Amino acid sequence: MILDCAIIGGGPAGLTAGLYTTRGGLENVTMFEKGMPGGQIMNSSEIENYPGVVGEITGMDLMTPWPEQCQKFGLKHEMVNIVRITKEGDIFTIHKEGGETAQAHSVIIGTGSSPRRAGFAGEDEFFGKGVSTCATCDGFFYKGKEVAVVGGGDTALEEALYLAKICSKVYLIHRRDTFRSAPNTVARIKRTENIELVLNSSPEEVYGDNMGVTGIKVKNKDGEIRDITVPGVFTFVGNDVNNQTLIQEDGSFLCDMNEQGQVIVDISMTTSVAGLYATGDMRIAAPKQVVSAAGDGAVAALQVISYVDELLN
Ligand SMILES: Cc1cc2nc3c(=O)[nH]c(=O)nc-3n(C[C@H](O)[C@H](O)[C@H](O)COP(=O)(O)OP(=O)(O)OC[C@H]3O[C@@H](n4cnc5c(N)ncnc54)[C@H](O)[C@@H]3O)c2cc1C
Incomplete structure (x- = not known):
């Protein structure tokens, strides 16, 4: 048949x-x-x-x-x-x-x-409990709160701009000091007041408790660790x-x-x-x-x- x-x-x-x-x-x-x-x-x-x-x-x-x-x-x-x-x-x-x-x-x-997963410690453990790959799906859960975005491509930048409208502050964590994105999008990112660029930095670990994520540790190119307190981490790495x-x-x-x-x-x-x-x-x-x-x-x-x-x- x-x-x-x-x-x-x-x-x-x-x-x-x-x-x-x-x-x-x-x-x-x-x-x-x-x-x-x-x-x-x-x-x-x-x-x-x-x-x-x-x-x-x-x-x-x-x-x-x-x-x-x-x-x-x-x-x-x-x-x-x-x-x-x-x-x-x-x-x-x-x-x-x-x-x-x-x-x-x-x-x-x-x-x-x-x-794709970014591959840092805690990413799998907290996936769906503070770690997300979809701002449209989960951004609203962080209304008025601070969040981190990991990535430097078009999607990461567009999603960071989307989140900046809902959240009080967005930390945009990117391992380089330039972005692989349209110049116009990069310009919008740079003039959005509640987006802080955390450049030349990669996530080391997302941590939290049984309620979910409480923060992310990032390491810069000099090996210094910065601890950012956020309840939500959005990864856009492909x-x-x-x-x-x-x-x-x-x-x-x-x-x-x-x-x-x-x-x-x-x-x-x-x-x-x-x-x-x-x-x-x-x-x-x-x-x-x-x-x-x-x-x-x-x-x-x-x-x-x-x-x-x-x-x-
Ligand atoms: C954690 C999480 C939270 C999300 N939250 C939201 C939300 O709040 N709101 C929202 O609208 N969307 C959300 N999404 C996105 C939403 O789930 C997707 O956009 C949607 O499911 C896409 O539907 P789809 O049918 O295209 O593909 P999928 O849902 O990916 O379905 C594809 C299916 O194809 C099957 N399949 C794949 N390959 C083969 C094969 N070779 N042979 C047989 N079967 C195969 C898979 O097993 C799967 O069941 C979320 C996604 C995730 C992961």
Whole structure:
């Protein structure tokens, strides 16, 4: 049997694509997810920016009902790691770990991305308890408080500017004395009064107690240690896109990508390959939020319904 649609990844993007494709009339849709459905938000202890959900809720509580809602409309779910997606003629082949394959007329991929860790002591221990990689997600928890930002690229500077509007002070910790960012952004950083530049310095350790982070120790190029008392540390040292399934045997990508390894899509989530749609954190210009990933899944699903209809009728 050839699937109408194969969905790769069961985060907010993939699950929403599953809901909209099945509810929209496609009968043979399978979502391939290597772990528990729900995606990376399952690791979050608190989410308060999903519209309509008021009060404290964990990522797991938010996501738990999503698979059940999809199953009600006929979405099938297979727990397996997908190693590669290929296309020959109009048919996609989904290569599963272990050697089995599935075939599909269309594919919606939403395998997400993973923020890189900076690698200092305490980073893993306090991740989600004061250490964050998302200012849009967690900045509000530090409203009126002081925070530290680690990094010197575009994302670090943009996020520092975002945090400076919410927090009383932002310490921007960067290991060099110049930034790898647009001159205009650097100029905005320099004229923002509540951003203090901590240059030529690298984080040594984030420390805290059972309530969370209480501070960060940084070492400058002369070996001097500075102790900065903050309840929040935001690290922006790069992001790895989970695009491995798109890599072909010859090392090329199945569809067009940008230099950061993100999938190039148009506003309907259409990639350069007919029948292949990319959604959520892995696509270009992704806001990296649950609500936007879910929105992408819905948009892609509506495209798939017309694509499959046109292909088969
Ligand atoms: C700690 C934390 C806190 C956050 N807080 C917020 C917040 O407050 N608000 C907010 O809106 N967003 C928040 N985010 C961001 C949000 O989680 C992401 O933007 C969103 O989950 C992206 O959804 P996605 O479906 O694109 O990808 P993901 O959620 O990353 O889902 C991708 C799925 O694909 C699966 N997968 C990957 N590769 C394969 C493969 N080869 N085969 C099969 N399956 C595969 C993964 O297991 C995963 O389940 C937070 C993220 C983290 C980590």
